[in-house]
Amino acid sequence: MEVQFHNRTKGYPTPSKLRYRMQRIWLRAWLRKLILKIALFVILATTLMMCLLPFKDELKLKDIKHSLESFIFTRPELSIKGLSIKNTNPDLTNQIKAMLQLSFPINPLKIDINYLQELINGLESVNFSKIRITENGVLEVVINERIPVLLHRKDTELMLLDMNGRRIGEAFSRLERPDLPLVVGEGANKRVQEALEIYKVLSPIINRIRGLILVGERRWDIVLNLNQRIKLPNEDAKMVLLGFLGSRQALNILSHNFSVIDLRHRGRVIVRKRLSTSREERV
Amino acid sequence: MNKDFRRHRESRKKLKAAIRRGTLGLMDIGTSKIVCLILKFAAVNHKSSKAQHLQETERIAYRVVGVATRQSRGIRAGEVVIADEVEKAIRSVVQQAQKMASTTIDDVLICFSGGSPLSKSLFEELRLESPIVQTRDIGRLLSKYDFESVSSKREILHAMPVNFTLDDKTGFTDPCGLAGQTLGIDVNLITIDQNVLDNISQCFNRCQLGLAGAVFAPYASARSSLVEDELKLGSACIDMGSGSTGVSIFLNHQMVYGSTVKFGGEHITSDIMQAFQISFEEAERIKTLYGGVVITNLDDSDLIELSLGDKSGEIQHYERPFVSRSELISVIRPRLEEILEEVRIQLAEGGFEHLPAKRIVFTGGTSQLPGLYELAVDYFGSRVRIGRPMRVQGLPQALHAAQFSAIIGLAIEASYPQDEAWDFDMPFKAGPTERFKTAINWFKENW
Numbered sequence: 101m102e103v104q105f106h107n108r109t110k111g112y113p114t115p116s117k118l119r120y121r122m123q124r125i126w127l128r129a130w131l132r133k134l135i136l137k138i139a140l141f142v143i144l145a146t147t148l149m150m151c152l153l154p155f156k157d158e159l160k161l162k163d164i165k166h167s168l169e170s171f172i173f174t175r176p177e178l179s180i181k182g183l184s185i186k187n188t189n190p191d192l193t194n195q196i197k198a199m200l201q202l203s204f205p206i207n208p209l210k211i212d213i214n215y216l217q218e219l220i221n222g223l224e225s226v227n228f229s230k231i232r233i234t235e236n237g238v239l240e241v242v243i244n245e246r247i248p249v250l251l252h253r254k255d256t257e258l259m260l261l262d263m264n265g266r267r268i269g270e271a272f273s274r275l276e277r278p279d280l281p282l283v284v285g286e287g288a289n290k291r292v293q294e295a296l297e298i299y300k301v302l303s304p305i306i307n308r309i310r311g312l313i314l315v316g317e318r319r320w321d322i323v324l325n326l327n328q329r330i331k332l333p334n335e336d337a338k339m340v341l342l343g344f345l346g347s348r349q350a351l352n353i354l355s356h357n358f359s360v361i362d363l364r365h366r367g368r369v370i371v372r373k374r375l376s377t378s379r380e381e382r383v
Numbered sequence: 384m385n386k387d388f389r390r391h392r393e394s395r396k397k398l399k400a401a402i403r404r405g406t407l408g409l410m411d412i413g414t415s416k417i418v419c420l421i422l423k424f425a426a427v428n429h430k431s432s433k434a435q436h437l438q439e440t441e442r443i444a445y446r447v448v449g450v451a452t453r454q455s456r457g458i459r460a461g462e463v464v465i466a467d468e469v470e471k472a473i474r475s476v477v478q479q480a481q482k483m484a485s486t487t488i489d490d491v492l493i494c495f496s497g498g499s500p501l502s503k504s505l506f507e508e509l510r511l512e513s514p515i516v517q518t519r520d521i522g523r524l525l526s527k528y529d530f531e532s533v534s535s536k537r538e539i540l541h542a543m544p545v546n547f548t549l550d551d552k553t554g555f556t557d558p559c560g561l562a563g564q565t566l567g568i569d570v571n572l573i574t575i576d577q578n579v580l581d582n583i584s585q586c587f588n589r590c591q592l593g594l595a596g597a598v599f600a601p602y603a604s605a606r607s608s609l610v611e612d613e614l615k616l617g618s619a620c621i622d623m624g625s626g627s628t629g630v631s632i633f634l635n636h637q638m639v640y641g642s643t644v645k646f647g648g649e650h651i652t653s654d655i656m657q658a659f660q661i662s663f664e665e666a667e668r669i670k671t672l673y674g675g676v677v678i679t680n681l682d683d684s685d686l687i688e689l690s691l692g693d694k695s696g697e698i699q700h701y702e703r704p705f706v707s708r709s710e711l712i713s714v715i716r717p718r719l720e721e722i723l724e725e726v727r728i729q730l731a732e733g734g735f736e737h738l739p740a741k742r743i744v745f746t747g748g749t750s751q752l753p754g755l756y757e758l759a760v761d762y763f764g765s766r767v768r769i770g771r772p773m774r775v776q777g778l779p780q781a782l783h784a785a786q787f788s789a790i791i792g793l794a795i796e797a798s799y800p801q802d803e804a805w806d807f808d809m810p811f812k813a814g815p816t817e818r819f820k821t822a823i824n825w826f827k828e829n830w
Contacts, residue, residue: 112454112456112471113475114471114472114474114475115474115475115478117474119478120474120477120478120590121591123478123481123482124481124487124591127481127482127485127486127487128487129486
């Protein structure tokens, strides 16, 4: 006997495929929570927006941003409280401070350390520098200073030079740095080493030395007091001078009243005597 | 390895994963109704799952959190005939249950009785290498079985090792650790027609559900309806469903025979429908409300009024407005007798006479027909009872009725699965991955 298929009746409500799937998605707890949270956030955000909409002219976005920034950036934990400059003399310290023009406390995000370093390195008396922010919130600048070793007079300028002949700064008069030796003449800054070596050799008679003059950018003249000169040769000036000062007659010659000692000719010392001393002494 | 075995292993993995995750859907796909249960499992102790003993003593605590039942559509005699309708029915019932449980299910364990199941007993023996039986001996022995040829053009639904023999002794439930020379296993193989399971699994896939296993419905109802003694001493469970009547015989807690009779309550209703020329719904109504098996004198005068309208409000024009109860019973009884006759044939085939206890438990929707007990006693003697499923945590009282015995049995099965042949590792000539696995298993067993 054939069993009649009786079940095909109308009115068998079934959830549609979409609805079934939606329910299955909705029943996953984590997803439900996520969706609820997002919905809550959206609702809150829109209500806040609606509330603030009437005041939108007063509340400029920039102001809010600024106040927010200041709120965040002025936190004492984040700010830089001070500046410490190490390895320098007070003059340079003041100079750097004046140049950086920082007012503390300041937010580290607002300063560009690379720029600051460039500025500091741009200074004449700074060899190189390191900048870092310490744990205590202090901007620390460590400076390797260039040390002046020579005074160089060129035309009317009086310059301070370092070992490499680089200009560090100016001096107003010789008396400002009596400890530094003086060189004069065009191109003397390129021969600092040589000048210093000559000065070293001259140390026994340093009291009488007024300075060195580079003549024609090739050889040195030593200027002593009483307007006396020692002319050095182009080459081997140091050795020649050493030989002269080491000789027996040197002290004798130097104590005489001469105007020029010429050492330019190898093996010979030409001394030009001054005729009357009395006139010189008057000067 | 057998392709059915591979598929069953896949579903076993799914089942275990679902239990570990905590939720599992159960579904009884019957001819007249479709039931969905959602189980919530307690956290599983992972260590216990390592033991591969046959009777694992630890059961997993569970609770029913979602229940839905619905008229079934597109199913005839437990088989899918209209896939679209079945899909709809599954969708609606799953949605309802998920709503109640407020969780989703991904994997479903189903029971069904379609596909004209056949039960076959197989026996093989093996000489043991070591004096003591180990789990891998069982696997080695099972690999000797020629499942392929036995189930030619059919699919294996169950392959249960029901009995172990050791030398000349029999009746072992778990031979692991016992001493002996030859080990033998009785395997009860239940095969169904090809593609039946595929059709059902297709319907589930279209509802975004995975099949975590299929259980023979009479077996499931027996697990919920038979009590301990009956399971032990041998008894039959007759699951009288709507489209078919399932027969399963149990001995020593194992199903030794399972079969179905292709008659059920629907056929009774159909008889009533034809006898009185009324609609199917009306026939079903008077069958459930007034139906019976034994005619008494009073029944002649007990007139049953036929309602003239059905659900949809259409007016039906029946030949007569009344049917006497005795007429109704005289229509029901022959069909029921036919069913019982068929059941008797099946029981005889399953060797029911040789059981020690010979108890018969009736369950399923049709078993609620008044007077079935008396009729059954006439047929099978006094060792008959009408069974009700046992209680399950969280299931509503209304669902502890006979027609839900299969799904309740399924819940019991899910928490305490029966070992099947594919649960044992069989040695095979296989690729590197399998060999690697066996190496790992060896390490696990020895340390």
